[in-house]
Amino acid sequence: MPFGDILGQDRAVSRLRLALSDGRLSQAYCFFGPPGVGKRTTALALAQAVNCLAGPARAPGAATADACGTCAACRKVAAGLHPDVTEARPEGKTVITIDQVREVTARAALRAYEGKTKVFILDPAELMQEPAANAILKTLEEPAGASLFILVTAAPSALLPTILSRCQGVRFDPLGEGPLRAILVRHGRTPEAAAAAAALAGGSAERALALDVEESRATRDRIVQEVWDGLGSLVSVLERAEELARDRARLEDALEILASFSRDLAVAKVSGGDAPLVHADRRAEVPRLASGCSVGAILVMHEAQAEAQRALARNANARFTAERMLLRMRQALEEGQEGGHGSRGAR
Numbered sequence: 001m002p003f004g005d006i007l008g009q010d011r012a013v014s015r016l017r018l019a020l021s022d023g024r025l026s027q028a029y030c031f032f033g034p035p036g037v038g039k040r041t042t043a044l045a046l047a048q049a050v051n052c053l054a055g056p057a058r059a060p061g062a063a064t065a066d067a068c069g070t071c072a073a074c075r076k077v078a079a080g081l082h083p084d085v086t087e088a089r090p091e092g093k094t095v096i097t098i099d100q101v102r103e104v105t106a107r108a109a110l111r112a113y114e115g116k117t118k119v120f121i122l123d124p125a126e127l128m129q130e131p132a133a134n135a136i137l138k139t140l141e142e143p144a145g146a147s148l149f150i151l152v153t154a155a156p157s158a159l160l161p162t163i164l165s166r167c168q169g170v171r172f173d174p175l176g177e178g179p180l181r182a183i184l185v186r187h188g189r190t191p192e193a194a195a196a197a198a199a200l201a202g203g204s205a206e207r208a209l210a211l212d213v214e215e216s217r218a219t220r221d222r223i224v225q226e227v228w229d230g231l232g233s234l235v236s237v238l239e240r241a242e243e244l245a246r247d248r249a250r251l252e253d254a255l256e257i258l259a260s261f262s263r264d265l266a267v268a269k270v271s272g273g274d275a276p277l278v279h280a281d282r283r284a285e286v287p288r289l290a291s292g293c294s295v296g297a298i299l300v301m302h303e304a305q306a307e308a309q310r311a312l313a314r315n316a317n318a319r320f321t322a323e324r325m326l327l328r329m330r331q332a333l334e335e336g337q338e339g340g341h342g343s344r345g346a347r
């Protein structure tokens, strides 16, 4: 897939396209960001662009170059058959082995067979064990001509600092709703199914494609319900925080759901019935849930959830993070209740 077809990673892609057009590509990149957002797809697009037989060419009027996507070289890269494009992946195992890396370093020392640039994609790079990582480091320190290394990772901090310092970092962000829906439609989902899955997938196309929408909706409803019910008393806030924090990954998922749900409440409150909602299947209930609460209170709750997400990303303690968020939500609810009746009971 050429750069031009990649959705939702405009910043990363345009940076690479500019470097390509200006002839100042780095010899080693580290593509980092959450799983399932297009890092490997972009690595393959770069492999196509540097080996495309037609270019890389500029479309008329375009500022930057791209692969054609249709020549023999582009098709071979897409099919995983290009002799100068090597992917080292764990393939069922849990590590990228020293043997796989030895093959990479041996190939890096040779001339390209038929392409212009040998490309080596290590994905996920953090699964290189120490001997493998050291072998790559040595190759990065003494790069053979016309080689391009792309290390793909969701956990850059797990890579050796000496490896990271040899790579140019390119950040990939979670996919927005729009691009995510478009990707799902491209994979054959109906627009309705795509919208439902995109709302629940936390910005990951991989997750959205694997998602069981019914099951995910049930999980979402349960989490929203439990958290809202738990805001009733200080004791239940502390209990809920303990439950949420038991599994960090599930806490992250819960925060994602809560943040998108409170966003819906705020949107419904401000713009009325026909506003575009993330959780469109709950359209009928959202205005009712929002009605007991001031906009200010909803926004404070949303900010508490967003702050908790940032805290977890900084590796903060899960239990304290959940407690702080729930306490802020409870306080916001108490201060922002309208018309004398509570807004709890997110059924």
Ligand SMILES: [Zn+2]
Pocket (backbone or CB within 6 Å): 051, 052, 053, 054, 055, 067, 068, 069, 070, 071, 072, 073, 074, 075
């Ligand atoms: Zn091509």
